[in-house]
Amino acid sequence: MTQPLLAEYFPILVFLAIAGGIALAMVGGSLLVARQKPYAEKLSAYECGFEPFDDTRRRFDVRFYLVAILFIIFDLEVAFLFPWAVALGDIGWFGFLSMIAFLTVLTAGFVYEWRKGALDWE
Amino acid sequence: MIAAAAFYLFAAILIASAVMVVTSRNPVHSVLFLILAFFNASALFLIAGAEFLAMILVIVYVGAVAVLFLFVVMMLDVDFARLREGFQRYAPLGAVIGGILFLELVLVLGTWSFADLAEDLRLSPNPGGDVTNAEALGRILYTDYVYLFQASGLVLLVAMIGAIVLTHRSRPGTRRQDIAAQVARAGSVNLRQVPLGAGLKTLGIERPPLPEEPKPAVTHDAGHEGHH
Numbered sequence: 484m485t486q487p488l489l490a491e492y493f494p495i496l497v498f499l500a501i502a503g504g505i506a507l508a509m510v511g512g513s514l515l516v517a518r519q520k521p522y523a524e525k526l527s528a529y530e531c532g533f534e535p536f537d538d539t540r541r542r543f544d545v546r547f548y549l550v551a552i553l554f555i556i557f558d559l560e561v562a563f564l565f566p567w568a569v570a571l572g573d574i575g576w577f578g579f580l581s582m583i584a585f586l587t588v589l590t591a592g593f594v595y596e597w598r599k600g601a602l603d604w605e
Numbered sequence: 606m607i608a609a610a611a612f613y614l615f616a617a618i619l620i621a622s623a624v625m626v627v628t629s630r631n632p633v634h635s636v637l638f639l640i641l642a643f644f645n646a647s648a649l650f651l652i653a654g655a656e657f658l659a660m661i662l663v664i665v666y667v668g669a670v671a672v673l674f675l676f677v678v679m680m681l682d683v684d685f686a687r688l689r690e691g692f693q694r695y696a697p698l699g700a701v702i703g704g705i706l707f708l709e710l711v712l713v714l715g716t717w718s719f720a721d722l723a724e725d726l727r728l729s730p731n732p733g734g735d736v737t738n739a740e741a742l743g744r745i746l747y748t749d750y751v752y753l754f755q756a757s758g759l760v761l762l763v764a765m766i767g768a769i770v771l772t773h774r775s776r777p778g779t780r781r782q783d784i785a786a787q788v789a790r791a792g793s794v795n796l797r798q799v800p801l802g803a804g805l806k807t808l809g810i811e812r813p814p815l816p817e818e819p820k821p822a823v824t825h826d827a828g829h830e831g832h833h
Contacts, residue, residue: 488654489608496611545772548676552768555669556761562661563746563754570743578747585758592765601773603781 549601560589612652619645632678640671657738 528534567574567582596602622645625638643666650659724730729745746754 488656489652492651493607496607545680548673548680549768549772551669551673551676553765555665555673556765556768558665558669559761562665563757565661566657566739566743567747568743569737569740570747573740573744574748577751578743581747581751581754585755588755588758588762589765592762596765596769599769599773600775600781601769 546604553596553601556589556592560586608652612649615645615648615652619649633675636671636674636678639674640667643667643671655738657742 619642622638622641626635629635629638643662647659647662650662732741
C-alpha cells in the first residue's frame with residue numbers, strides 16, 4: 484500500500500471479493516450439483532401465459548426523457564456543491580459568492596422550467 | 606502489490622465490458638455492460654488517487670447518464686437487425702480506418718516522453734499530504750477557475766432550456782392539477798358541526814331516499830356453509 488487512501492478502501496475490495504465468490508459459488512454449485520434435464524417445454528409459456536404479441540421495446544413518451552435530463556442537470560449542480568462545501572473555509576467570500584452566482588443562474592433555469600410546466604405531469 | 610493486482614483486475618474487466626458494449630446484440634445489454642465499465646473505471650480512478658472523481662463517476666454516470674442511455678435505447682425504436690445489414694460490406698473499410706487510427710496511436714505513444722521539468726511547471730500541483738481530493742479541487746475550482754465554473758453553470762442552463770424547448774409541449778386537451786385553485790376552493794363543500802348521537806333525519810339534512818332493494822333470495826341451506 485503506497486497510499487493511505489487505498490488502505491481505507493481495502494475492506495471494500497474484500498467485500499467485492501466475498502460477493503463475487505459467493506455469487507460464483509451459488510451459480511456454479513447449482514450448475515454442478517443439481518440435476519440438469521433441459522427440454523423445450525420448460526422454457527415455454529406455462530398454461531395461462533401466452534407468447535408475446537410484439538417487441539417489448541416500443542416508443543416511450545418523450546416526457547420521461549425530459550425528466551431524466553432535468554435530473555442530470557441538477558445532479559451535476561449538486562456534484563459541484565461537494566468540493567465547495569469541503570473547501571469553504573479556504574476559499575473565502577469570493578468562492579462563496581462565485582457559488583452563489585452559479586446557483587442563481589441555475590435557479591433562473593429552475594424557475595423557467597417550473598413556470599413552463601415541465602415538472603407537471605398531466 | 607494488492608493495488609497492482611486490483612488495477613489489472615479492474616482494467617481487464619473494464620476492457621472486457623467495453624468490448625461487450627460494442628459487440629452485444631441487444632442494445633439494452635450494451636447499456637448494462639456500459640454501467641459495468643463505468644464502475645470499473647471508477648475503481649481505476651480510486652486506485653489512481655482521484656477519490657472525488659471516482660465517486661462522481663458513479664453518481665453522475667451510473668446514476669444519471671446510463672439511465673438516460675437506457676431511455677434513449679428504449680425510445681429510439683430502431684430495428685437493430687436492419688442496422689446491421691450492411692456490416693459485411695462496410696467491415697473492410699471500417700477495419701482499415703480503425704487500423705490507421707490504431708497505428709497513429711502507437712506512433713504517438715511510442716515517441717511520447719515527459720519533459721524533465723513538466724511536473725514542476727504544473728499550474729496547480731497536487732497538495733499531497735492530508736488534503737483530500739475534493740478539498741484540493743474545491744480550493745482552486747471556485748476561485749482560480751471562476752470563469753470556467755460560471756461557464757459550466759451557463760452550459761447547464763442552456764442544456765436545461767434546450768431540453769424544455771425541444772421536448773416540452775403543452776397538451777391543450779389534458780387537464781392538470783392546479784393546487785392553488787384546489788386550496789382556494791370554497792362554498793361548494795360545507796363543514797358542519799354535527800352533535801353526537803343525532804341522526805340525519807333529526808338534523809333535517811336532505812338526502813334522497815334510498816331505493817327499496819329487493820332482498821336476494823337465500824338459496825343455500827344453513828348446513829351448507831361448513832363445506833366452503
